[in-house]
Amino acid sequence: EAGVAQSPRYKIIEKRQSVAFWCNPISGHATLYWYQQILGQGPKLLIQFQNNGVVDDSQLPKDRFSAERLKGVDSTLKIQPAKLEDSAVYLCASSRGTGANTGELFFGEGSRLTVL
């Protein structure tokens, strides 16, 4: 079974520029998550999709971050304009259902963003 795919792996941009990350979850997984992991911290949930609907985006900075999940499969996370504090690893994860006890989250390798 193929894992969660993310691209690009690394991205360096200047502040106020825009960037987009792409994620392809494990086939058949209904739930998709975007996490932000700042150096020295644990992953923080930005947005959670169930199929192509948003379940939780309470911690997504909506003035600059946006995300969509096309046809309930792939997802993109966009940042525009980027700030220095957005430097982090952006992790995409997927799971079969919404319940943690129905199966753990499967994470991709992450996309490391550096904002100069």
Add this chain to the structure above:
Amino acid sequence: DQQVKQNSPSLSVQEGRISILNCDYTNSMFDYFLWYKKYPAEGPTFLISISSIKDKNEDGRFTVFLNKSAKHLSLHIVPSQPGDSAVYFCAASAFGGATNKLIFGTGTLLAVQP
């Protein structure tokens, strides 16, 4: 507000000995707990979990203990192996994990010395 805390940023253990990683939480609504392991340049991978209705869950060399009254859980690795060297994240969720919204701790870097 750090709801899940891992107060030890790092831990060094000799191969063959026991590794004990600790995690504390503040939210009494948390009722499902997980440990994830992360190697450099990789995403976290699930290791072991425990529901609040249990106080212990064991899987091979890995055992998680939950003390609800103290709001504390620990991960024991016995015996420790060099391949266990990684960052370990504790995570928690509420409502039996119905929303799967995991709150992660800051992680503990485990180094197992050969």
